[in-house]
Amino acid sequence: MNNNYSIDLNTALRLACLEAGLENAALESAKLAGGYWELELSADEMRYDCFVDAESGEVCGLDFYPVPVEEYPAERQEPAGRKAA
Known part of the structure; x- marks a missing residue:
């Protein structure tokens, strides 16, 4: 099996971002x-x-799905017991 691939990780990442429409x-x-x-x-x-x-x-x-709310950074979550307006 040939492990000398022409696409490196950085190129693969760039191609994936282009396909997904992501700048960053x-x-x-x-x-x-x-x-x-x-x-x-x-x-x-x-x-x-x-x-x-x-x-x-x-x-x-390519598959995509939302990040579960439980995994949001703490500063972006509502405090417990507080309801959104």
Whole structure:
């Protein structure tokens, strides 16, 4: 098996952000497996799972979902017992 792929992590990240329409995203995890970059990103209270072909650069899969409220930073959460207006 050839492990000399033409797409490095930075390029895969850039391609994933372009596909998702993101200008900035935090890279939560990255793994090269089976010829694909498996990237987990977060931005604007959303999480993104993206698969990028490490040879061609094709974005083969993209899924996104909201970050659970329980995982928001403490300064962005409402105090307990307080109702939103």
